[in-house]
Amino acid sequence: MQTPSAMLPIALFIILATALPVGMLVAAKLVGPKKRRGAVKDMPYESGMDPIHGTRRRFDVRFHLVAIAFLVFDVELLFLYPWAVASRDHSAAGPEGVDWAVGEHLVSGRGIVFAGVMIFTFLLALGFAYDWKKGVFRWR
Amino acid sequence: MLLALIKIAVLVFVLMTATAYLVLLERWVAAWVQDRVGPNRVGIPLTKVRLWGLGQPLADGVKMLLKEQYVPSHVDKFLYTLAPISIMASALALFAVVPFGTIDLGGGYILDLVVAPGIDVGLIYIFALSSVGVYGVILGGWASNNKYSFLGALRSSAQLIAYEIPLGLGILGVILMSNSLRLEEVVNQQAELGVWFAFLQPIGFLVFLVAACAEAGRLPFDLPEAEQELVCGYHTEYSGMRLVMYASAEFIHMITAAVLIVLLFLGGWHFWGITGSEPVAGLGLGLVRLLILLGKIFLVIFLFMMVRWSWPRFRFDQLMSLAWKVMLPLGIVNLVVVAVAVEYFNDAIHERPWLASAVMWAIAIVVWVVTAIVNPRRDDTNLPRLNDELYRPDELGPPSGGYATADLTAAR
Numbered sequence: 001m002q003t004p005s006a007m008l009p010i011a012l013f014i015i016l017a018t019a020l021p022v023g024m025l026v027a028a029k030l031v032g033p034k035k036r037r038g039a040v041k042d043m044p045y046e047s048g049m050d051p052i053h054g055t056r057r058r059f060d061v062r063f064h065l066v067a068i069a070f071l072v073f074d075v076e077l078l079f080l081y082p083w084a085v086a087s088r089d090h091s092a093a094g095p096e097g098v099d100w101a102v103g104e105h106l107v108s109g110r111g112i113v114f115a116g117v118m119i120f121t122f123l124l125a126l127g128f129a130y131d132w133k134k135g136v137f138r139w140r
Numbered sequence: 141m142l143l144a145l146i147k148i149a150v151l152v153f154v155l156m157t158a159t160a161y162l163v164l165l166e167r168w169v170a171a172w173v174q175d176r177v178g179p180n181r182v183g184i185p186l187t188k189v190r191l192w193g194l195g196q197p198l199a200d201g202v203k204m205l206l207k208e209q210y211v212p213s214h215v216d217k218f219l220y221t222l223a224p225i226s227i228m229a230s231a232l233a234l235f236a237v238v239p240f241g242t243i244d245l246g247g248g249y250i251l252d253l254v255v256a257p258g259i260d261v262g263l264i265y266i267f268a269l270s271s272v273g274v275y276g277v278i279l280g281g282w283a284s285n286n287k288y289s290f291l292g293a294l295r296s297s298a299q300l301i302a303y304e305i306p307l308g309l310g311i312l313g314v315i316l317m318s319n320s321l322r323l324e325e326v327v328n329q330q331a332e333l334g335v336w337f338a339f340l341q342p343i344g345f346l347v348f349l350v351a352a353c354a355e356a357g358r359l360p361f362d363l364p365e366a367e368q369e370l371v372c373g374y375h376t377e378y379s380g381m382r383l384v385m386y387a388s389a390e391f392i393h394m395i396t397a398a399v400l401i402v403l404l405f406l407g408g409w410h411f412w413g414i415t416g417s418e419p420v421a422g423l424g425l426g427l428v429r430l431l432i433l434l435g436k437i438f439l440v441i442f443l444f445m446m447v448r449w450s451w452p453r454f455r456f457d458q459l460m461s462l463a464w465k466v467m468l469p470l471g472i473v474n475l476v477v478v479a480v481a482v483e484y485f486n487d488a489i490h491e492r493p494w495l496a497s498a499v500m501w502a503i504a505i506v507v508w509v510v511t512a513i514v515n516p517r518r519d520d521t522n523l524p525r526l527n528d529e530l531y532r533p534d535e536l537g538p539p540s541g542g543y544a545t546a547d548l549t550a551a552r
Contacts, residue, residue: 009144009256010236010265016148017232021225021385025209028381033208042213044286045376055285063298066460070301073468077308080475081264084315114483118476125472137464138457 065136076124083117147255151235159391160197166445167196173449207380212284215377219283224378224385227276231392234269237262238399239324240433241409242419243426250420253430254324263311263321266400270355273393274300280386281374292373295363295456302463303354303361309471310348313341313478314404324419327408331417335493336407342497342504343474345405347467352397354463357390359448363456398440402433406440409433466511473507 044051131137164179171178182199183191211217240253252258259265274297281293314337315321318329330336338345354361370376375386402408409415409429421429454462481489481496489496 006256006258008141009148010233010259012141012144013148013236013255014229014233016152018225018229020152020232021228024381024385025221025225028205028207028209031205032380033206035208035210037213041210044212044214044284045371046287047371051287055287055290059290059294063294066298066302069464070305073305074301074308077305077312080312081315081321084312085319085321114479117479121472121476121479128468128472132465137461 069131069136072127073124076120079120080117083113144255147253148236151255152232155232155235155392155395156388158395159388160201162391162394162441163200163387164193164196166448168193169442169445170449173446201384204381204384209380209382212377214285216283216285219279220377221382223276223280223283224375224382224389226279227273227389228385228392230269230272230276231389231396234266234396235399237265237323238403239327239408241421241426241429242324244420244422246423252324253426257324259322261321262323263315263326266396267308267311270393270396271304273389276386276389277374280378284374284377286377288370288372288376289374292370292376295370296357296374299357299361299363299459299463300355302460303351303467306347306463306467306471307351307355309468309475310344310351311404313337313344313474316475316478316482317341323403323408327403327410328419330407331410331415331419333490333493334410334412334417335497336405336410338405338407339497340489340493340500341405341474341478342501343470343507344478346504347471347474348405349401350462350467352401353444353447354459356393356397356444358394358444360451360454361459362453363459394441394444395437398437398444401440402436406436408436470507470511477503 044055168178170176178193179196180193181190182193182195183189184195211220236255237259238254239257243251243253245251277296277300278293281289281291281296284290314326317337317340318326320326320329326337333340372378375383378386409432410417411432415421415429415432416425477500481500485496
């Protein structure tokens with residue numbers, strides 16, 4: 001089991017890992033030369049050209065499609081993690097504890113879980129094939 | 141608490157030093173590949189001792205510290221500073237659960253060479269923090285208010301999220317086989333089995349290797365900062381210490397990728413005939429194990445560097461179709477194969493691991509051949525479509541109104 005105190009070093013590490021770049025910035029600010037500004041220096045860098053228009057414009061929808069596909073697959077993946085960890089864990093629910101009687105056959109609970117995951121993966125693959133067919137992954 | 145602090149200090153020091161010297165190593169490798177001399181000048185200042193250029197990282201560090209911390213006026217100031225801090229903090233903090241072995245110091249005192257020992261969700265934590273790195277890239281690209289940065293950030297986000305799925309699928313196979321999210325446990329199981337997971341699940345290893353390389357943004361996948369197209373990509377507008385943070389986060393990402401590949405697939409500290417397979421080692425053996433682990437990590441990093449200096453960059457549509465049309469199906473195949481193997485042949489795997497890995501390799505080769513036959517490169521709808529009028533002017537003749545020219549004054 002996990003105690004909260006086991007997580008303490010992680011919290012400490014995250015704090016220190018944030019403090020390091022902040023400290024680097026502060027040190028560089030103290031040591032480095034003073035800022036000098038100028039109209040040209042303040043311009044966005046566009047390989048020496050004067051910028052033609054601003055950056056905040058509409059951009060291509062294909063990035064959006066990829067993001068949606070990612071969301072679907074990533075969430076489905078997350079469902080598989082608990083199964084992957086617990087699939088052979090006999091301490092949580094013994095192999096006998098999750099058996100069902102179907103008619104006169106005794107069906108192993110693990111078998112049902114495995115079949116469930118396989119069906120889940122099959123549906124995932126089906127959705128993937130549909131996306132492919134629809135051209136979501138085609139980068140036009 | 142104090143022990144954790146000491147471990148964090150040592151780890152951060154080692155990581156930052158390793159990062160600085162990996163830059164030098166990268167330049168040495170580049171020079172070696174390109175038949176140049178490379179950086180060999182900077183040694184001890186005020187003397188003529190050159191030390192093969194080992195002073196270079198220190199000199200670079202001092203130079204970057206003394207640079208002007210310039211913030212252009214057109215950027216979003218808060219996000220502009222937050223982005224490099226977040227990317228570097230997440231890259232560093234990821235190492236909190238990376239185990240470097242367990243040493244029995246005698247007297248009943250056991251030292252875990254990991255900042256946070258006994259974390260049950262280590263892999264989830266690593267996965268979560270490596271996703272935070274994407275924020276640093278997108279925030280930086282957005283806040284810079286520069287078209288190169290913005291395009292670089294968009295490309296980067298598309299690439300990083302596309303390759304996160306194969307990465308997760310590769311990890312899933314390892315979790316299935318070891319039944320644990322603890323990295324220590326994953327390594328111990330490989331040592332106990334005597335066969336590394338790279339042999340037992342070759343497809344997963346391949347998928348994870350490619351995806352980790354892409355997540356680290358190493359050269360065949362460095363589209364977000366393709367110099368010839370986007371200047372520097374998402375950190376075009378950055379300079380001084382903020383640029384150092386981006387650069388070192390990049391190298392830390394590479395170290396992370398190498399460490400994960402070694403721990404998950406290449407047996408961690410285990411090596412046949414040298415290290416034994418007990419989870420806890422004595423002081424001497426523990427140090428040998430640490431050396432083997434570091435040696436493996438170094439070899440993987442060296443592989444990354446050689447790949448960087450010998451491969452050309454992908455085109456963006458190739459990159460995306462590699463992720464979605466090759467790596468994702470391969471990952472799903474690996475998941476199913478490993479799930480079936482673990483469900484029905486678990487005892488056989490533990491009795492004859494080498495035979496099991498031979499079978500797995502045979503499956504991998506079959507899958508490879510099938511993939512090669514249905515290769516998406518044959519799908520020429522995938523090629524970028526150029527405007528036909530511009531592409532074949534001679535066959536079509538000039539368009540009715542003459543060739544279009546960009547009217548810059550009107551657009552301004």
